[in-house]
Amino acid sequence: MRQKTRAIAIDGPSGAGKSTVAKAVAKKLGFQYIDTGAMYRAVTLGVLREGIPVDNEAAVTEKSCRCSISLQEGIGGTLVFLDGEDVSEEIRGPEVTANVSAVCSYGGVREAMVAQQRAMADGGGVIMDGRDIGSHVLPNAMLKIFMTASSEERGRRRHKEWQEKGISMSLEETIEDINRRDHLDSTRALNPLCRTEDAILLDTDGMSVDQVVAWIVRQWQQISGEEGAHDLSFHADHR
Numbered sequence: 001m002r003q004k005t006r007a008i009a010i011d012g013p014s015g016a017g018k019s020t021v022a023k024a025v026a027k028k029l030g031f032q033y034i035d036t037g038a039m040y041r042a043v044t045l046g047v048l049r050e051g052i053p054v055d056n057e058a059a060v061t062e063k064s065c066r067c068s069i070s071l072q073e074g075i076g077g078t079l080v081f082l083d084g085e086d087v088s089e090e091i092r093g094p095e096v097t098a099n100v101s102a103v104c105s106y107g108g109v110r111e112a113m114v115a116q117q118r119a120m121a122d123g124g125g126v127i128m129d130g131r132d133i134g135s136h137v138l139p140n141a142m143l144k145i146f147m148t149a150s151s152e153e154r155g156r157r158r159h160k161e162w163q164e165k166g167i168s169m170s171l172e173e174t175i176e177d178i179n180r181r182d183h184l185d186s187t188r189a190l191n192p193l194c195r196t197e198d199a200i201l202l203d204t205d206g207m208s209v210d211q212v213v214a215w216i217v218r219q220w221q222q223i224s225g226e227e228g229a230h231d232l233s234f235h236a237d238h239r
């Protein structure tokens with residue numbers, strides 16, 4: 001049997017709250033947080049900026065190998081750099097969001113990103129979120145979680161986020177977009193979104209962020225036998 005990687009893999013559909021939760025868990029445990037969705041988003045931004053049609057697989061793949069993407073811990077969270085430029089805000093906009101599913105469906109793009117993601121996780125002590133982390137990127141992660149919530153709940157969360165950023169999109173449109181991306185992400189040929197048998201299912205409907213974070217930290221402590229490195233002084237109890 002292969003040795004387990006000291007890592008937490010979180011997979012799940014769009015808007016399930018993976019990144020908010022993963023960031024907070026990373027802080028509690030002193031882990032590095034790796035947002036793999038942000039990497040696909042950064043490639044998509046690079047593609048759009050160059051005016052490459054997203055349906056041109058060869059050109060998109062070539063661009064993904066040519067651009068340099070890096071993640072850095074900032075004060076307010078992870079910063080995403082594309083060729084040295086901070087694009088953390090821009091990659092969350094509707095244009096990138098509308099095109100990222102197409103870009104990330106290409107094998108060459110995925111290969112380039114997965115190689116970088118595995119290298120980042122090499123030393124262990126990471127929490128990584130995405131769609132194929134437990135199934136493909138880190139199949140030996142010590143803890144795997146499949147985090148989900150109903151599409152209505154996820155739509156409401158995403159809609160609130162858009163509103164806070166001043167982006168106008170109706171709740172119905174937002175839910176429709178979530179459903180469309182769920183479908184694309186889970187039916188694509190390569191490493192689609194799926195729950196592996198060894199992943200714990202976590203339905204976050206009706207749970208607060210603090211409750212989800214506390215639950216994951218507890219799972220980690222049970223599985224690894226480790227205490228968190230940092231602040232474990234919260235007392236959320238649930239479930």
Ligand code: DC
Nearest residue numbers: 036037038040100101104130131132
């Ligand atoms: O989590 P997110 O919404 O930022 O992800 C953006 C897109 O990237 C989404 O359409 C799914 C895709 N993705 C993927 O295919 N594999 C990953 N490991 C992470 C994200």
